[in-house]
Amino acid sequence: MSYFAVRFFREVFTAPFEWKELLRQCYQMGNRSFILVGVTGFILGLVFTLQSRPTLLELGAVSWMPSMVSLSIVREIGPVIFALICAGRIGSGIGAELGSMKVTEQIDAMEVSGTNPFKYLVVTRILATTLMLPLLILMGDAIALFGSALVENLKGEVSYLLYFNIVFDSLEFSDLLPATIKSFFFGFAIGLVGCYKGYNCSKGTVGVGEASNIAVVYTSMLLFIIDFIAVFITDIFFEI
Amino acid sequence: MMKIKDDIQPVLEIKDLSKRFGDNKVLNGFNLKLYEGENLVVMGKSGSGKSVMIKCLVGLLKADSGSITIKGADILKLGRKELDLLRTEIGFLFQGSALYDSMTVRENLEFPLRRNQDKVDASKTTEELVVEALENVGLEKAINLMPAELSGGMQRRVALARALILKPKIILYDEPTTGLDPITAKEIIQLMRTIQKTYKTSSLIITHDVDCARVISNRMILLIDGINYIEGTFEELSTSEDKKVQAFFKN
Numbered sequence: 001m002s003y004f005a006v007r008f009f010r011e012v013f014t015a016p017f018e019w020k021e022l023l024r025q026c027y028q029m030g031n032r033s034f035i036l037v038g039v040t041g042f043i044l045g046l047v048f049t050l051q052s053r054p055t056l057l058e059l060g061a062v063s064w065m066p067s068m069v070s071l072s073i074v075r076e077i078g079p080v081i082f083a084l085i086c087a088g089r090i091g092s093g094i095g096a097e098l099g100s101m102k103v104t105e106q107i108d109a110m111e112v113s114g115t116n117p118f119k120y121l122v123v124t125r126i127l128a129t130t131l132m133l134p135l136l137i138l139m140g141d142a143i144a145l146f147g148s149a150l151v152e153n154l155k156g157e158v159s160y161l162l163y164f165n166i167v168f169d170s171l172e173f174s175d176l177l178p179a180t181i182k183s184f185f186f187g188f189a190i191g192l193v194g195c196y197k198g199y200n201c202s203k204g205t206v207g208v209g210e211a212s213n214i215a216v217v218y219t220s221m222l223l224f225i226i227d228f229i230a231v232f233i234t235d236i237f238f239e240i
Numbered sequence: 241m242m243k244i245k246d247d248i249q250p251v252l253e254i255k256d257l258s259k260r261f262g263d264n265k266v267l268n269g270f271n272l273k274l275y276e277g278e279n280l281v282v283m284g285k286s287g288s289g290k291s292v293m294i295k296c297l298v299g300l301l302k303a304d305s306g307s308i309t310i311k312g313a314d315i316l317k318l319g320r321k322e323l324d325l326l327r328t329e330i331g332f333l334f335q336g337s338a339l340y341d342s343m344t345v346r347e348n349l350e351f352p353l354r355r356n357q358d359k360v361d362a363s364k365t366t367e368e369l370v371v372e373a374l375e376n377v378g379l380e381k382a383i384n385l386m387p388a389e390l391s392g393g394m395q396r397r398v399a400l401a402r403a404l405i406l407k408p409k410i411i412l413y414d415e416p417t418t419g420l421d422p423i424t425a426k427e428i429i430q431l432m433r434t435i436q437k438t439y440k441t442s443s444l445i446i447t448h449d450v451d452c453a454r455v456i457s458n459r460m461i462l463l464i465d466g467i468n469y470i471e472g473t474f475e476e477l478s479t480s481e482d483k484k485v486q487a488f489f490k491n
Contacts, residue, residue, distance in 0.1 A: 016355065097342075100341075101340075104336055104338060104341070105334045105335070105336060105338040106338050106339070106340050106341070108295070108300050108334065108338065109332070109334055109338040109339075109340070109402075110340075110351075111298075111299075111300060111327075112298045112300065112327050112330065112332040113327070113328075113351060113352035113402075113406075114324040114325070114327045114328045114352065114355070114356060114406075115324075115351070115352070115354070115355070116320070116324070
């Protein structure tokens, strides 16, 4: 896999660039994951707020709800949950698609037609996941906060304006920046593992299933490892 | 049989090609010469290394030793760019057609043209080249269909059109009739003959289909035990008294 990653960095900066395919992949990944991330984010915000409310009420700290929810979602829960969802949705899709192309010799066909399949299939997909995941996560965070605001509005009679004023007061640059940076790494990991498993797929249709499945499992583990490293580094620079 | 003069240079030449996978030595010093305008058939049993040989030819697999010269260039010594350039002069028909299943027939044919259209005919548009290639295989009406909507025979024809779109001088056929019913297989063989006349290509055909070899070959090579066991015309080989050779033809 490290050789695969090195090859990615070697090929990403050399011409010819597959801009059209990159845009197509960005659109596909963004567009197809939009609803999934949106719905999950909305439910996450709702459930998180509903579950936390009784405890905060008991402690007389319900006014902390917007700060607590926004910090938790933006810093940690949002990136990890949405990345895991995208690993399932995008990572497995990439693994299955490239795996299927490999076993049906479509990748070989691309190679003999004078196109570099690594550049066309792998570089574009890894770049697309790296670029799209932060956007999806930011969108998911926003929708989760809206879900939370809805509960607070209905149950606690807090206006949306007040809710989001508190949210923006509590959130700082140091909350958003590390989360956004690590989401680029999450995206890179999803694309890299999915492409690696698919591109090196063998053993026919069984191999395609395995590539898809293992891509999700490995990516999920990798996401937690990246998250741990990111939190560790953030703690050094921003003192969480 | 095509008369081959000694002074004619082959367009494709393989010398002492060897390839092993672990302990399994698939090719063990295989030799081959393909001349201009010739249809050369390489026959062998399943697993005899025919597909490995043809994949080594286009650099999809790396040979362990030996040399492969195509139009004077040793492909084992070429860099990525030079190899890609050379590949545009070689058409390759894959055993399972290998059409890009997420693209329409049109997009499948446009794909090799993306960076190479000027090498074919700069005066024609992509659309014209695609339609022309599809007309040559009798499938111009399938232009907007997806590969999944085509029958096996139609897929093979589209794959052939894609292999021809850059107007290559050499075409490599990997089991062109495998998986097709006898009638469709005959149609594909007929199409291959027509294409050879139209495009004046040199063809290397890998097959274990005796009928295909009989109809299309100018010359044949039997690949047995990783070497070119015997060479000759279909008539010469089919009447050979060698038991290993007979085994191919007696049914």
